[in-house]
Amino acid sequence: MRAMKFRAWLALVAGILPATLAAIVLFLALYSWPAMHFNGLGFVVRDTWNLGNLYADPIMRHGMQVQPGATYGILFLIVGTLASTLIALAIALPMGIGAAIFLAEAVPAQLRLWISFLVELLMAIPSVVFGLWGYVVVIPFLGHHFYPLLARTLGKAIPFLGAPSGSGYGLLTAGIVLSLMIVPIIAATLRDALVSQPASLREAALGLGATRFEALWKVMLPGTRKTLIGATFLALGRALGETMAVLMVSGNALNYLPHRIYDPVSTMAAFIVSQLDSALQDPTGLAVRSLAEIAFVLAIISIIVNALARLLLLVWNNSQRSVMV
Amino acid sequence: MPMSTLTAHRKSPHQIRLTRRLASLGGWGLSGLCLAALSVLMVWILAVVFVRGVGALKLSVLTTITQGTGGGLLNAIEGTLVLSVGALLLAVPFGVAAGIYSAEYRFSRWAVTIRFLADVLVGVPSIVVGYFGYVGMVEWLGWSFSVAAGSIALAIISLPYICRTTELALRQVSNDLRDAAYSLGADDRRVILGVCLPAALPSILTGILLALAVSVGETAPLLYTAGWSNYLWDGHLTHSPIGYLTYAIWNFINEPFAAANALAYAAALLVTGFVLIINITARFVLDRRARRR
Numbered sequence: 197m198r199a200m201k202f203r204a205w206l207a208l209v210a211g212i213l214p215a216t217l218a219a220i221v222l223f224l225a226l227y228s229w230p231a232m233h234f235n236g237l238g239f240v241v242r243d244t245w246n247l248g249n250l251y252a253d254p255i256m257r258h259g260m261q262v263q264p265g266a267t268y269g270i271l272f273l274i275v276g277t278l279a280s281t282l283i284a285l286a287i288a289l290p291m292g293i294g295a296a297i298f299l300a301e302a303v304p305a306q307l308r309l310w311i312s313f314l315v316e317l318l319m320a321i322p323s324v325v326f327g328l329w330g331y332v333v334v335i336p337f338l339g340h341h342f343y344p345l346l347a348r349t350l351g352k353a354i355p356f357l358g359a360p361s362g363s364g365y366g367l368l369t370a371g372i373v374l375s376l377m378i379v380p381i382i383a384a385t386l387r388d389a390l391v392s393q394p395a396s397l398r399e400a401a402l403g404l405g406a407t408r409f410e411a412l413w414k415v416m417l418p419g420t421r422k423t424l425i426g427a428t429f430l431a432l433g434r435a436l437g438e439t440m441a442v443l444m445v446s447g448n449a450l451n452y453l454p455h456r457i458y459d460p461v462s463t464m465a466a467f468i469v470s471q472l473d474s475a476l477q478d479p480t481g482l483a484v485r486s487l488a489e490i491a492f493v494l495a496i497i498s499i500i501v502n503a504l505a506r507l508l509l510l511v512w513n514n515s516q517r518s519v520m521v
Numbered sequence: 522m523p524m525s526t527l528t529a530h531r532k533s534p535h536q537i538r539l540t541r542r543l544a545s546l547g548g549w550g551l552s553g554l555c556l557a558a559l560s561v562l563m564v565w566i567l568a569v570v571f572v573r574g575v576g577a578l579k580l581s582v583l584t585t586i587t588q589g590t591g592g593g594l595l596n597a598i599e600g601t602l603v604l605s606v607g608a609l610l611l612a613v614p615f616g617v618a619a620g621i622y623s624a625e626y627r628f629s630r631w632a633v634t635i636r637f638l639a640d641v642l643v644g645v646p647s648i649v650v651g652y653f654g655y656v657g658m659v660e661w662l663g664w665s666f667s668v669a670a671g672s673i674a675l676a677i678i679s680l681p682y683i684c685r686t687t688e689l690a691l692r693q694v695s696n697d698l699r700d701a702a703y704s705l706g707a708d709d710r711r712v713i714l715g716v717c718l719p720a721a722l723p724s725i726l727t728g729i730l731l732a733l734a735v736s737v738g739e740t741a742p743l744l745y746t747a748g749w750s751n752y753l754w755d756g757h758l759t760h761s762p763i764g765y766l767t768y769a770i771w772n773f774i775n776e777p778f779a780a781a782n783a784l785a786y787a788a789a790l791l792v793t794g795f796v797l798i799i800n801i802t803a804r805f806v807l808d809r810r811a812r813r814r
Contacts, residue, residue: 202708202709202710202713203626203709206618206621206622207622207626207631209614209615209618209619210615210618210619210621210622210623210631210635210684211635212615212618212619212680213615213616213619213635213638213639213642213680213681213684214634214635214638216642216677216680217638217641217642217645219653219657220645220649220650220653220677223653223656223657224649224652224653224656227656227657227661290555291555291558291559292555293552293555294551294552294553294554294555294556295552295555295556295559297548297552298549298552298553298555298556299556302549302552302553303556311556311560313804314560314563314564315556315559315560315563317563317797317800318559318562318563320734320735320738320796320797320800321566321738321793321796322737322738322739322740322767322792322793322796323647323738323740323741324738324740324767324770324771324789324792325566325570325738325770325789325792325793326566327770327771328569328570328770328771328774328785328789329565329566329569329570331774332569332573332774333565333569376562379559380559383559407541407542407545408545409544409545409546409548409549410541410545412548413548430644433644434644436646437644437645437646437647437648437649438646439646439647439648439740439741440740440741440767440771443771444771444774465646465648465649465741468648468651468652469648469741469744469745472652472655472745484656484660487652488652488656491648491649491652491653494646494648494649495645495646495649498644498645498646498649499641499644499645501644502640502641502643502644502645503637503641505644506637506640506641510637
């Protein structure tokens with residue numbers, strides 16, 4: 197009897213965690229409801245975010261008080277978010293796989309602990325410190341040296357990479373900084389999966405005459421495919437929602453779709469930070485509610501991506517260790 | 522002639538071995554390069570933060586408050602401590618309880634749900650939590666920028682970390698220990714609180730420390746919940762904004778004044794140094810001690 201009571205209490209207190217998640221989603225949905233009603237589905241396909249004429253008196257539209265000329269569309273944010281995330285993944289995936297391979301197979305066991313720690317430490321570095329590094333070091337370097345070079349060489353053949361190469365703030369910089377933040381997720385998860393592969397797999401491959409690298413590349417690595425997909429989803433979720441670092445290096449474009457890889461962009465997460473101050477100028481409150489709608493959309497996307505990632509990792513390899521990101 | 526054209530396409534065993542060996546060598550080289558690049562970038566970031574930070578960190582930065590875009594960071598240091606400790610006080614009881622439940626009743630449906638949702642909550646972007654804090658606490662509850670709103674937002678961020686690390690810590694406790702306790706007639710409460718929890722305590726504390734490191738490094742959840750203040754905390758939980766170090770990094774690096782930039786570097790050094798110390802302690806001291814038990 198007493199034991200049941202203890203368990204019930206524990207279950208109740210533990211329930212604060214699911215309740216918090218539900219509260220976030222529900223509250224953002226309720227708060228942004230008027231904005232959803234006003235913006236409709238066009239919210240995600242329009243590429244203009246305009247608070248309207250803030251000096252005029254509010255008018256009635258769709259049974260709601262709005263500033264004349266107000267339209268809210270986030271297509272440019274969706275494009276910016278997806279593009280920067282894709283670039284980040286395109287860099288982080290090969291790099292993470294390479295690092296994991298070398299860590300798991302080539303680094304001596306004594307040294308492995310230290311280098312693994314160094315790589316995982318990247319996960320612990322605060323996002324705003326990445327932003328600082330990007331702002332003071334990466335942007336001048338890329339903007340003055342690497343991007344002009346890239347535009348002069350590859351840019352000749354591919355218009356998307358062509359000149360002008362911009363100031364250094366922009367899509368590619370955001371992608372590069374983001375990739376560094378998500379590489380450790382992929383590297384750490386994949387390294388664990390490689391280390392826990394049965395040794396007999398490698399021995400069988402070596403016995404058939406494969407070189408050590410062939411055994412790894414053709415036998416061990418395919419065995420970790422599912423873990424890799426799960427880790428990629430985790431990394432995707434992290435990149436989609438990353439705020440501070442992107443805010444500091446992306447150039448924070450407004451109502452602008454990137455034509456070149458160097459163009460300034462903004463992402464959904466960064467936009468919420470950069471626009472709240474001006475949204476507060478809207479006396480009808482619709483702008484603040486539209487920002488809440490962005491937060492709601494972002495929450496739903498990240499919940500779906502993360503739930504998928506965890507389900508894949510859970511169902512497929514039942515691993516005990518979960519990488520905290 | 523047909524015979525020779527056929528054999529011409531075939532490589533001798535020796536050649537095959539050579540190309541395959543070269544390919545393997547190239548594979549090792551490329552993957553080694555990836556790891557080297559990653560390590561170099563990591564060291565580069567740390568070097569930038571430490572070199573510029575040490576140059577900017579004067580005693581007056583630690584002892585005076587911010588004045589305009591200059592002065593010191595005492596207010597921000599105090600604020601970061603207040604907010605992070607507040608977040609821990611809120612998150613630890615609930616997080617540990619959730620962790621205990623999902624470890625000790627791990628096959629129950631509720632435990633599976635909590636475990637899964639904790640993983641999902643970890644992945645919710647911190648700005649979403651921050652904006653939730655803004656519309657929910659700052660606006661709707663009318664707390665305005667405040668310690669309470671900031672701490673609760675940070676607590677939401679650290680809750681799933683604490684839950685998951687507690688759960689993993691309890692899973693390391695041998696089942697023999699539980700069986701022995703149950704066979705002596707102890708009930709769930711005695712077994713969990715009296716036997717398992719003490720055994721897992723070092724690992725749980727490690728997890729709480731790591732959650733503290735995450736809180737100290739967060740920016741986005743605080744921007745629109747804690748606000749910013751140039752002054753020391755006045756002790757009010759609501760209706761009074763408070764400063765914190767990560768805001769100083771973000772805001773002061775964008776100012777065109779050298780004094781402001783110096784404050785940003787100093788703040789970055791303090792935050793990164795703190796996060797590093799906690800991570801190194803957790804990995805090389807507490808973790809090892811926990812394993813020895």
